[in-house]
Amino acid sequence: MSNQTIQPPETLDSDTITHFYDRVRGILRKSSESSELCIDFSNVEYIDSAGVITLEKLRENAAEQGVEVIFRNISPELEKTIQTFSGKIIKSPEKQAKQHPVEYIGESVFKLWFVFRDFMLLLANISYFGVIAFFRPKLRRKGEVIRQANFIGVTAVPIIVLVNFLIGLILTLQVGLQMRPYGAEIFIAQLITFAMIAELGPLLTAIMVAGRSGSSIAAEIGAMHVSEEIDALRSMGIDPVPYLIIPKLFAILISMPLLAAVATFVGIFGGAVIGFINFQIDFNAFYNEATFALRYYEIMTAFVKSIVFATIIIVVASYYGLHVEGGPEGVGRSTTRSVVVAIFLVIVADSILGLLFYL
Amino acid sequence: MSKAIITTKRLSAGYNGNYVLEDISIEIFEHEITVILGVSGCGKTTLLKNLIGLMKPIRGYIEILGREMTNIEEDEYNKLMKNIGVLFQGGALLNSIPLSHNVAIPLEQHTDIPPHLIDRIVRLKLSLVGLGHAYDYLPSQLSGGMRKRAALARAIALDPAILFADEPTAGLDPVTASSLDNLLLSLREQLGMTLVIVTHELSSIRRVADKIIYLDKGRVLFSGKLQSAMDSDIPELQNFFTAQNIT
Numbered sequence: 001m002s003n004q005t006i007q008p009p010e011t012l013d014s015d016t017i018t019h020f021y022d023r024v025r026g027i028l029r030k031s032s033e034s035s036e037l038c039i040d041f042s043n044v045e046y047i048d049s050a051g052v053i054t055l056e057k058l059r060e061n062a063a064e065q066g067v068e069v070i071f072r073n074i075s076p077e078l079e080k081t082i083q084t085f086s087g088k089i090i091k092s093p094e095k096q097a098k099q100h101p102v103e104y105i106g107e108s109v110f111k112l113w114f115v116f117r118d119f120m121l122l123l124a125n126i127s128y129f130g131v132i133a134f135f136r137p138k139l140r141r142k143g144e145v146i147r148q149a150n151f152i153g154v155t156a157v158p159i160i161v162l163v164n165f166l167i168g169l170i171l172t173l174q175v176g177l178q179m180r181p182y183g184a185e186i187f188i189a190q191l192i193t194f195a196m197i198a199e200l201g202p203l204l205t206a207i208m209v210a211g212r213s214g215s216s217i218a219a220e221i222g223a224m225h226v227s228e229e230i231d232a233l234r235s236m237g238i239d240p241v242p243y244l245i246i247p248k249l250f251a252i253l254i255s256m257p258l259l260a261a262v263a264t265f266v267g268i269f270g271g272a273v274i275g276f277i278n279f280q281i282d283f284n285a286f287y288n289e290a291t292f293a294l295r296y297y298e299i300m301t302a303f304v305k306s307i308v309f310a311t312i313i314i315v316v317a318s319y320y321g322l323h324v325e326g327g328p329e330g331v332g333r334s335t336t337r338s339v340v341v342a343i344f345l346v347i348v349a350d351s352i353l354g355l356l357f358y359l
Numbered sequence: 360m361s362k363a364i365i366t367t368k369r370l371s372a373g374y375n376g377n378y379v380l381e382d383i384s385i386e387i388f389e390h391e392i393t394v395i396l397g398v399s400g401c402g403k404t405t406l407l408k409n410l411i412g413l414m415k416p417i418r419g420y421i422e423i424l425g426r427e428m429t430n431i432e433e434d435e436y437n438k439l440m441k442n443i444g445v446l447f448q449g450g451a452l453l454n455s456i457p458l459s460h461n462v463a464i465p466l467e468q469h470t471d472i473p474p475h476l477i478d479r480i481v482r483l484k485l486s487l488v489g490l491g492h493a494y495d496y497l498p499s500q501l502s503g504g505m506r507k508r509a510a511l512a513r514a515i516a517l518d519p520a521i522l523f524a525d526e527p528t529a530g531l532d533p534v535t536a537s538s539l540d541n542l543l544l545s546l547r548e549q550l551g552m553t554l555v556i557v558t559h560e561l562s563s564i565r566r567v568a569d570k571i572i573y574l575d576k577g578r579v580l581f582s583g584k585l586q587s588a589m590d591s592d593i594p595e596l597q598n599f600f601t602a603q604n605i606t
Contacts (some may be wrong), residue, residue, distance in 0.1 A: 014470040048518040089482045090491025327499040329455040
């Protein structure tokens with residue numbers, strides 16, 4: 001049986017314990033079973049909670065190896081500190097056992113079902129109040145429709161114009177280059193007009209609005225939910241759906257078709273510009289060709305799509321705003337989800353409507 | 360006699376050139392619990408922010424633990440903050456991570472203690488504030504009182520020499536407020552800390568204060584023992600105590 005003595009530094013705190021811990025562990029590794037390790041505190045002037053925890057841990061390590069640790073020359077002050085922090089740790093409850101894969105799948109399916117159910121309930125609620133609040137303006141916040149229409153519609157115009165002009169320009173250029181060998185450049189006017197009005201105008205607008213306004217709506221409602229403003233409204237007998245969401249619904253229903261119209265127009269204009277510059281199609285010829293593709297049916301398609309996309313964006317944003325979990329960081333998570341889900345559903349709806357109208 | 364570890368001389372501070380504090384000269388002594396009190400808007404939180412370096416004073420001098428705060432370099436400030444714990448009014452826990460990670464942050468950032476020892480220290484600190492069972496909880500899963508206790512565990516993670524607490528009992532029920540006060544007292548006892556508490560709740564002040572500093576319109580109106588303040592014939596102090604039915 002061999003005995004060793006070790007002297008800790010004068011101060012045994014969070015700055016010094018790592019070195020001391022490593023030193024003692026080194027000694028313990030070389031110690032034989034049933035030996036003693038003496039820690040001499042005669043030089044130690046201060047010990048903090050981290051120091052006490054380290055001593056506790058070293059005692060446990062030593063015990064596992066069958067080494068006994070003895071504390072010597074501890075002053076009453078140090079003894080008091082050690083007593084204060086020793087054995088105070090309360091164990092947290094054991095973590096739940098890992099889920100079985102079947103349980104996990106089952107739970108996920110149920111969660112998805114609950115999301116779908118709540119989503120449909122909100123859609124029904126919004127549809128109901130959408131009609132009711134139209135005839136009873138008192139139900140919705142005063143002046144909010146104009147304010148929201150300005151935010152969702154007017155302030156979005158510059159970015160919608162820029163993006164759609166560039167898309168129209170590039171699309172026409174690429175298609176025109178493919179048609180040039182056949183001498184069919186003139187048909188790019190019909191093609192870009194049809195593509196913009198029936199597909200790209202409403203779709204690109206919806207994606208832009210989902211990213212810009214949908215996220216903002218989800219974050220706004222989410223922040224209100226976290227700060228209990230929604231609960232405050234309910235406690236005053238005010239339903240948050242007509243009060244908060246319906247003005248946004250009206251605003252987006254007004255704004256989206258108008259934005260889609262602007263997007264379509266500037267997209268076609270972008271096509272006309274590149275047609276003139278690169279394919280020598282003058283504006284009159286482009287206009288005449290474009291009007292061939294401009295039928296009422298396509299205009300109606302674009303209008304229906306815009307309305308459907310607007311409804312999807314507002315319902316998804318409201319759903320994720322009202323279902324924020326976990327405080328401010330939950331608002332960020334919900335906002336991201338709302339944008340991703342809204343864009344996904346807009347594309348799905350676009351495909352379905354495209355098939356319905358043109359199959 | 361214990362020494363002053365926080366000193367301010369003719370400290371003036373404010374926002375956008377408007378003075379909230381003017382000519383504040385105070386001394387706070389080691390191991391004492393000093394309560395800064397006053398009515399809303401008197402500059403309590405501004406003083407606290409200046410003391411912990413979150414705001415630069417417009418003029419004046421602040422010394423904490425022997426270091427002047429007004430011209431302190433960032434490295435030196437970070438080192439100094441190892442010895443200072445701050446309990447913010449709302450807790451200011453990071454909501455996206457569990458309590459264990461919240462409490463571990465100062466230990467991970469300021470020390471080279473191995474992770475398994477950090478884990479034990481975190482468990483100890485959570486146990487000391489009565490949250491040993493909530494190791495894996497997210498802050499959003501806690502009540503207001505629990506959140507403040509968790510924030511206290513983080514503030515004392517490095518056994519700081521000074522603990523600043525901004526309205527620690529604000530918004531808590533009397534039982535929870537009392538238990539938090541007792542916790543602060545026992546931490547002072549166990550860790551030998553100096554506490555600076557900003558509050559206007561007199562029940563709390565009566566339980567913990569060794570000394571009070573009463574601020575009024577940005578100036579120190581009174582500094583001394585609570586009983587002397589209550590016996591004082593300064594009208595503002597009398598109004599303050601009378602309003603809370605303490606005579």
